[in-house]
Amino acid sequence: MNELPDGLVDFVSHADWGDAVIEPIPGDASFRRYFRLRKPSGETAMLMHAPPPEEDPQPFILVAGWLSQNGMRAPEILAQNPREGWLLTEDFGNDRMREWVDANPADELPAYEAAIDALVALHQHPAGPFSPYDMGTYLREAALLTEWYAPAQSLQVDDAGYLAAWEAALAPLLERQASRVTVLRDYHAENIMLLDGKATAPQGLIDFQDALAGHRAYDLVSLLQDARRDVSPELEEAMLSRYIEKAGADEHFRADYARLGAQRNAKIVGIFVRLYKRDGKPKYLSMIPRVWAAMERDLQHSALEPVAKWFDANIPDELRAANGGTIA
Known part of the structure; x- marks a missing residue:
């Protein structure tokens, strides 16, 4: 599971994050995988891979938009390719x-x-x-x-x-x-x-x-x-x-x-x-x-x-x- 999924490099490159270091984040109980992208400048973002057919990032996009419009703090969507299961979002850091x-x-x-x-x-x-x-x-x-x-x-x-x-x-x-x-x-x-x-x-x-x-x-x-x-x-x-x-x-x-x-x-x-x-x-x-x-x-x-x-x-x-x- 340490191998990068197919299409990751292309997606982050098109999102203007091609120079970022890719850090895998341990997963949980689903098929989704997460990565932290870290640019040389120190700027970070979170990358979600929710691969079809088991996963679909479109509901996350819908709910995030609704929450943000109604005063709740959901991650900002920076780039997306729902068909391939890719979503790049704001990084909320490590303080759970x-x-x-x-x-x-x-x-x-x-x-x-x-x-x-x-x-x-x-x-x-x-x-x-x-x-x-x-x-x-x-x-x-x-x-x-x-x-x-x-x-x-x-x-x-x-x-x-x-x-x-x-x-x-x-x-x-x-x-x-x-x-x-x-x-x-x-x-x-x-x-x-x-x-x-x-x-x-x-x-x-x-x-x-x-x-x-x-x-x-x-x-x-x-x-x-x-x-x-x-x-x-x-x-x-x-x-x-x-x-x-x-x-x-x-x-x-x-x-x-x-x-x-x-x-x-x-x-x-x-x-x-x-x-x-x-x-x-x-x-x-x-x-x-x-x-x-x-x-x-x-x-x-x-x-x-x-x-x-x-x-x-x-x-x-x-x-x-x-x-x-x-x-x-």
Whole structure:
């Protein structure tokens, strides 16, 4: 994977970055690859390769444009060739919120407060021109748990009952989702950049190409029930309360937060098992206990009663007590 993809040199040359040093950046859970370009002058830019047919940079371009037009800090697009999967963008630097707050614990609270306030500002706008986060999408995502986790644990589960339970739990939320907002879907500490190297700096956004139009609570769940970083219950509660107060959320918001927390965490468990079983990426397995523990907390809310009953009937107590158990 250290070899440069075909077409890279031609693309950066046409973008007037042909004299730049090309520095590969470690990838994550997708087919996308990233490179930092560094000119002799010291100027830098980020190069994304999102090769078709597995990837398509056009959604990133669309969402970045919408976010920039609506007061959010998305990377400026410097050059693009979507047909070949190339995108050159502004470089937000190396100060991700995740590493910053881990290295500077005193900055954790102000960094999360700024992230909450950014969501409040985002949700003052009607949703962008994105597909709706509808019941079919919620159910397909939740089904990743039964499709991948259950077989990995050699469990025979009630698939139809699982989807019916989710549909019953999510139906009230869909009624309140009529007034949609833009949902970035992966709004967490590893996708928020601190642009001026301090916790209270403007926050840059990355990895938002899968945005949909949905419920205000979803990105809060992404941030406060982070699959990759421990967020204390005290911090989660403080930030949830901050959002509710600043956004003027109604009395149903906490229930919807629990609904989407359980749905997202069920999806993530399935995705992490799939990354291991299908794609040979075992590193995500170590995150499942954190995700499972958050899901169990969400399932305690009365709004999740149908789903909680399904878990009681289909997932053995010993696996649940072990936060999902070991995946072989």
